[in-house]
Amino acid sequence: MTDVTGLPSIRWSLRGLDDEGHEVWLIRGVSRKLYRCPGCHGEIEIGAEHTIVQFVMRLGGTEHHHWHRRCAEELLTPTLRQLRRVPAGDSTQSKLEARGRKPAGKRRRAR
Ligand SMILES: [Zn+2]
Numbered sequence: 001m002t003d004v005t006g007l008p009s010i011r012w013s014l015r016g017l018d019d020e021g022h023e024v025w026l027i028r029g030v031s032r033k034l035y036r037c038p039g040c041h042g043e044i045e046i047g048a049e050h051t052i053v054q055f056v057m058r059l060g061g062t063e064h065h066h067w068h069r070r071c072a073e074e075l076l077t078p079t080l081r082q083l084r085r086v087p088a089g090d091s092t093q094s095k096l097e098a099r100g101r102k103p104a105g106k107r108r109r110a111r
Helices: 069-079 093-099
Strands: 012-017 023-030 049-056 062-067 081-087
Touching: 023 069, 049 069, 049 093, 062 069, 062 093
Parallel strands: none
Antiparallel strands: 012 023, 012 081, 023 049, 049 062
């Protein structure tokens, strides 16, 4: 398995698949408002480095959540298959939303 220690970072995001075949992208973010982490239900403070978890659904559509880095690492990452790092530039919100407009089979491969 790829070593993903310390990721996502400014340069690298992560992409994997959950058990229903949805793409899960983990992207480094800095919070601009208060978020609640779905992992521990605790708050993520403004200005905190954290992990944005963006789902690109198998049949199209996207949704995202904000997680503490450690919660994502401990609770979410271990459940994902085919986890690999991808350049952060491929995981911008606009690119992922565009990706979510097509069903998975018709998507072009991310380079
Ligand atoms: Zn948390």
